[in-house]
Amino acid sequence: MTVQRLSGKRYDTLEPVMISWEGDRISTVEPLRGEHVTTEDLPYLAPGLFDIQINGYGGIWFCKKGLSVDEAIQAIEPFLSAGVTKLFPTLITSSHEALVDGFSTLNQVCQEYPEIAQMVAGCHLEGPYLSAEEGSRGAHPLEHIRPANWVEFCKLQELSGNRIKLITVAPEQEGVLDFIPKAVNSGVVVSIGHTAANPEQIRAAADAGARMSTHLGNGAQGMIRRHPNYIWEQLAEDRLHCCLITDGHHIPASIAKVAYRVKGYERMLITCDASGLAGLPPGLYESESVDVEILEDGRHVIAGQRQLLAGSGATTEMCVAELVRMVDEISLSDAVDFASRNPGKLFGVETGILEPGGLADLIQFEYDVDAAKIEVLKTVVSGNERFSKTKGET
Ligand SMILES: [Zn+2]
Structure with a gap:
């Protein structure tokens, strides 16, 4: 096996280092020496990002009926x-047939x-076992929202x-609430989202084994009671x-x-x-289940209104940089960890x-704190360089 290397400053300690790996394993992380080495000039090195909610890209939804292998790739x-x-490729509320197509193709x-x-x-x-309430269901098509069905889930x-x-x-x-323990016992993490649940129902879901809130603060009604409500309840629920x-x-x-x-x-x-x-690019995009407008400011909204969003046009590294911009006390290191570790x-x-010994899932990037922008230069997956560009290259 050949040894591969990347140098830069660690995203967590800012220490200049050279990372070497063989196969998919990091062999050494050594201090980078040399008079020319100044921390400022070096790009950052960090773990590769892990995003648990990606619905598709470029006009392809993973829940598209008839999804092909090429489209998924x-x-x-x-x-x-x-x-x-x-x-995690993410399939949203759809017909049973579309979900069958999506999961079968992803498996293939x-x-x-x-x-x-x-x-x-x-x-x-x-989905598709979500709230039918306007706002709470967001862009999930009402016609396909349905009661929990363990048999359907097992099939998928x-x-x-x-x-x-x-x-x-x-x-x-x-x-x-009956579905949750079955899913948890089968090794699946259950998350609460697209809900209009009352506090007792949120608590019951956590009692049953739910462990996360999906995009808290979104997939919610535009107007809710000041308290109690499902946002406060999920914030206060330590099990989530x-x-x-x-x-x-x-x-x-x-x-x-x-x-935070x-x-x-x-x-x-x-x-x-x-x-x-x-x-x-910005414009109106029609589909079988929901029409979405991409606005000039980059927002994706359900067509015909401006309040309800339909997913984002952003990618994960943008959300890392944006979180650091939004919250003073969250460091770049923390924000990266929220999307990896x-x-x-x-x-x-x-x-x-x-x-040493760690998985060689690595990224090298430039970070402009004032512009809240991360520019990824290299992406290494399981030791293989899968993306590379030079600074400023488009
Ligand atoms: Zn959602």
């Missing part, structure tokens, strides 16, 4: 340039393309090759990790700050929640770590 590979080395892709399988750490089923799990590691449910939907969409549009800085204060470093996760339209721990997925 086309929607996964662009995230390499965002520094993403691990992701992982079996036939090892380099894609290295990235697909699992799948996220967001089988077709996915046992890859569904996360399901988002609304506790108040019929059958969900909190995942936030920190693209700068989905939540204000105050929510990110409060969530109450959940603490260990229970924070971030995602870009990229919609299947991420990467496309922390989802890794919650889902039992090995992520990159800058230590």
